[in-house]
Amino acid sequence: MTTTPLLRLDGLTKSFGKVTVARDLTLSVGPGEALGIVGPNGAGKSSLFAMISGDLRPDGGTVWLDGREITRVPPHVRTRAGIGRTHQVPRPFEHLTVFENVLVCGHQGAALKGRRAWGHAMEVLDRTGLASLANIPAGRLTLLQRKRLEVARAMGTRPRLLLLDEVAGGLTEPEVLELVGVVRRLHADGLGIVWIEHVVHALVKTVGRMVCLAGGAVVADDAPLRVLADAKVRELYLGVMTEEDAS
Numbered sequence: 001m002t003t004t005p006l007l008r009l010d011g012l013t014k015s016f017g018k019v020t021v022a023r024d025l026t027l028s029v030g031p032g033e034a035l036g037i038v039g040p041n042g043a044g045k046s047s048l049f050a051m052i053s054g055d056l057r058p059d060g061g062t063v064w065l066d067g068r069e070i071t072r073v074p075p076h077v078r079t080r081a082g083i084g085r086t087h088q089v090p091r092p093f094e095h096l097t098v099f100e101n102v103l104v105c106g107h108q109g110a111a112l113k114g115r116r117a118w119g120h121a122m123e124v125l126d127r128t129g130l131a132s133l134a135n136i137p138a139g140r141l142t143l144l145q146r147k148r149l150e151v152a153r154a155m156g157t158r159p160r161l162l163l164l165d166e167v168a169g170g171l172t173e174p175e176v177l178e179l180v181g182v183v184r185r186l187h188a189d190g191l192g193i194v195w196i197e198h199v200v201h202a203l204v205k206t207v208g209r210m211v212c213l214a215g216g217a218v219v220a221d222d223a224p225l226r227v228l229a230d231a232k233v234r235e236l237y238l239g240v241m242t243e244e245d246a247s
């Protein structure tokens with residue numbers, strides 16, 4: 001029996017003038033799967049998220065969620081359908097509290113109201129380790145706390161698919177490990193996760209599968225350690241010359 005993928009991208013193409021960010025890109029994510037995405041700067045990783053979330057329209061190809069085509073569905077409808085995303089640069093409502101930031105996402109992204117909305121926001125703060133900061137204005141948070149809040153705001157919309165865009169960037173090593181703990185717990189609860197990250201060891205600790213993108217195309221798609229050992233990936237992404245190149 002085949003399972004319908006949670007997310008399926010079929011033959012996506014997208015260019016900005018001469019820059020190609022998606023080149024006949026086909027990729028699936030299973031229900032509850034955790035997929036890591038690596039690739040050099042400019043590979044098209046964030047553009048891919050924008051095409052999944054609906055912020056960027058592909059030139060060609062299709063996007064599917066749970067077997068339903070959503071290529072032309074607007075972003076807010078995709079959010080309600082179960083796609084939650086974070087942004088590289090967290091932009092919370094600075095003057096609202098941590099709790100209020102998550103509450104707003106539940107109202108807007110999941111149509112939650114009244115006590116259900118409050119209860120959900122508190123549960124999300126618990127799951128993301130922010131409960132003790134619930135009444136602090138977001139503008140007073142540290143970088144790690146802001147990154148956690150970015151995850152919490154995405155979780156506030158009650159996603160089935162969580163898109164994480166470089167949430168470990170700029171954190172200290174112990175902070176990265178704390179964040180890995182948060183994401184691992186969310187995944188253990190059954191959430192489908194796609195995580196773009198340059199902090200590769202955070203991905204290795206969290207995901208079961210890794211894709212390397214370059215020039216808008218999939219260069220490797222395998223278990224994380226196999227991808228990182230792939231000669232093409234090492235040359236492209238890690239800047240390590242292959243023995244052949246070096247000779």
Ligand SMILES: Nc1ncnc2c1ncn2[C@@H]1O[C@H](COP(=O)(O)OP(=O)(O)OP(=O)(O)O)[C@@H](O)[C@H]1O
Pocket residue numbers: 016019021039040041042043044045046047048
């Ligand atoms: N709206 C846009 N208009 C024009 N060019 C764009 C636009 N968005 C992205 N690009 C270009 O497309 C390329 C891919 O960008 P993208 O942000 O998707 O890459 P990335 O893999 O996420 O890179 P990074 O690891 O640096 O975040 C870059 O050269 C970028 O300048």
